[in-house]
Amino acid sequence: MRIGELAKLSNTPTRSLRYYEEQGLIRPSRLDNGYRDYQPYLIDRAVQIRGLIDSGIPTKIIALILPCLDTPRGIVPEDIEPELVQILAQERDRMTQRIDFLTRNRDSIATYINAANDALATRADSDHGTGTPA
């Protein structure tokens, strides 16, 4: 399939799909006319990549992870690269920090929403009838 179809099926902008290729995350073959040709399994891969990027993981790291994700099932102890494990552990810690950061912001926003709703409810009490006219 061409880039437009993959974009729809994976709801990923074509701009991103080309970017992923540029980052070495996917390498579609080319049609005679030069158009990119994607295999159907790339639909899932595109979604995976998008998710990883949305999680704040740098493309460099994603490139290292994808091959592992492909591994059908089971990990071979002999093939484990200590350097990669170390890098992934570091990435895991960054994710944790990011989660804490997001949690704080989500909580402060939630607090604001509650206060705002309280204020609106109070206003509605005294402001009977039409509510909020123009």
Next chain:
DNA sequence: CTTCTGACA
């Protein structure tokens, strides 16, 4: 009409 590369008021 769809895709390609390169570039950025």
Next chain:
DNA sequence: TGTCAGGA
């Protein structure tokens, strides 16, 4: 990432 250009 969006988006536009200029071409195939």
